[in-house]
Amino acid sequence: GESVGLHLPTLSVQEGDNSIINCAYSNSASDYFIWYKQESGKGPQFIIDIRSNMDKRQGQRVTVLLNKTVKHLSLQIAATQPGDSAVYFCAENPNSKLTFGKGITLSVRP
Amino acid sequence: DGGITQSPKYLFRKEGQNVTLSCEQNLNHDAMYWYRQDPGQGLRLIYYSQIVNDFQKGDIAEGYSVSREKKESFPLTVTSAQKNPTAFYLCASSISGSKAEAFFGQGTRLTVV
Numbered sequence: 001g002e003s004v005g006l007h008l009p010t011l012s013v014q015e016g017d018n019s020i021i022n023c024a025y026s027n028s029a030s031d032y033f034i035w036y037k038q039e040s041g042k043g044p045q046f047i048i049d050i051r052s053n054m055d056k057r058q059g060q061r062v063t064v065l066l067n068k069t070v071k072h073l074s075l076q077i078a079a080t081q082p083g084d085s086a087v088y089f090c091a092e093n094p095n096s097k098l099t100f101g102k103g104i105t106l107s108v109r110p
Numbered sequence: 111d112g113g114i115t116q117s118p119k120y121l122f123r124k125e126g127q128n129v130t131l132s133c134e135q136n137l138n139h140d141a142m143y144w145y146r147q148d149p150g151q152g153l154r155l156i157y158y159s160q161i162v163n164d165f166q167k168g169d170i171a172e173g174y175s176v177s178r179e180k181k182e183s184f185p186l187t188v189t190s191a192q193k194n195p196t197a198f199y200l201c202a203s204s205i206s207g208s209k210a211e212a213f214f215g216q217g218t219r220l221t222v223v
Contacts, residue, residue: 008149008150008152031209032209032210034211034212036214041217042216042217043116043200043202043214043215043216043217044153044200044214045214046211046212046213049211051209089152089153091212093209093210096141096158096160096206096207097155097158097166097168098143098155098158098202098204098212099155099169100145100152100153100154100155101152102150102151102152103152103153
């Protein structure tokens with residue numbers, strides 16, 4: 001498969017622990033943000049999104065937090081499982097131009 | 111089933127040849143995108159299109175061309191002017207507007223020898 005995680009920052013967590021993945025975005029005009037998960041050799045899959053009029057949004061086992069003051073986004077994964085191992089990207093969508101951060105590899109230790 | 115399809119999954123070409131990557135979607139999405147992915151580089155935007163017969167350059171458009179003659183299709187041509195074409199290419203689509211998630215294809219791995 002495609003080694004998309006090669007050379008990316010890596011977060012290693014113990015199975016069952018909570019994971020926090022952070023992202024800094026660059027464009028103050030961005031008003032919509034998305035987190036994606038990418039497994040090796042596959043296209044990114046949508047996890048959760050948040051609009052700029054919100055600070056927090058929860059999904060199933062995942063929570064996204066948005067701090068517009070410091071242009072920071074985070075993804076929290078509760079009770080991390082081996083299937084969560086992947087590369088995670090944040091994306092912003094200013095002016096309908098969807099752009100991505102560099103990504104972080106999440107590695108789950110059994 | 112609705113979705114976005116890229117073909118082929120693997121593609122090999124000789125240096126100096128143009129090659130076209132296919133991207134088709136049946137989601138009735140107005141917007142389509144092409145990204146390039148290299149190890150450690152994340153996803154970089156090549157071209158995007160918000161509507162049929164219109165498209166804009168992304169961050170790394172040099173050496174690439176696109177067309178958007180039909181809503182369902184957004185083919186990407188990697189030309190001989192692209193200095194380092196070997197990469198993983200991803201196509202995505204979304205409903206129009208700035209607050210919509212994009213759906214991705216499974217990618218095409220292009221290797222130029």
